Amino acid sequence: MAAPASKTVQDLNGSWSVNNDLSESSAEILKVQGVNWLTRKVIALANVTLTIDQRKDENGEILLDIENKPSGSLPATQEKRVLNWKPVELNHGLFGNIRGRSRICKLADLDDDYLRHGWEDGTEEVMHFKTEHLDSKGVVTQQVGGFIVLNGTRYHARQVLVTKDDGERLEAKLVYDYQS
Numbered sequence: 001m002a003a004p005a006s007k008t009v010q011d012l013n014g015s016w017s018v019n020n021d022l023s024e025s026s027a028e029i030l031k032v033q034g035v036n037w038l039t040r041k042v043i044a045l046a047n048v049t050l051t052i053d054q055r056k057d058e059n060g061e062i063l064l065d066i067e068n069k070p071s072g073s074l075p076a077t078q079e080k081r082v083l084n085w086k087p088v089e090l091n092h093g094l095f096g097n098i099r100g101r102s103r104i105c106k107l108a109d110l111d112d113d114y115l116r117h118g119w120e121d122g123t124e125e126v127m128h129f130k131t132e133h134l135d136s137k138g139v140v141t142q143q144v145g146g147f148i149v150l151n152g153t154r155y156h157a158r159q160v161l162v163t164k165d166d167g168e169r170l171e172a173k174l175v176y177d178y179q180s
Helices: 027-030 037-045
Strands: 013-020 048-056 063-072 077-082 088-092 095-104 126-135 140-152 153-163 169-178
Touching: 013 095, 027 037, 027 095, 077 095, 140 169
Parallel strands: none
Antiparallel strands: 013 048, 013 169, 048 063, 063 077, 088 095, 095 126, 126 140, 140 153, 153 169
16 A cells, blocks of 8 residues: 655654565575574565554654564564664664664765665655674664655655675665555
């Protein structure tokens, strides 16, 4: 289902399901991020729905709670982010020890052409997540979220870029249907 025009990176509240037909495979990305083979296979078969709660706290900082719920028997995972670009270290159930930063930023603030291009006309701001995989030395994942138009239909999307110290780059676009 098309993303309503009222949805922006300032308001992603709602339920979003991965459109597997429009999304690119993330299997190689998950492998580089240290996700084991069996889990990668199960993820590839699952339909994932994101339930997003986005709000401001009493200090005006944007809080983002995301429930990643795969179909089948996989448990949901929770992401709790503060969009202030301050580093947060934690042990993630899927990715191990990570250091992440989150923000809403201007396209011009992004340091990679792949992440800056492909958004709907008029896009000025995007949501940017940067994750260092501390257990996989030299692996950094960047996700940039915004909106794209494909065949006249507006979708929420994330462009994912994984880089390694040896210069290897992996890219994937994830496209989401608006549910409610």
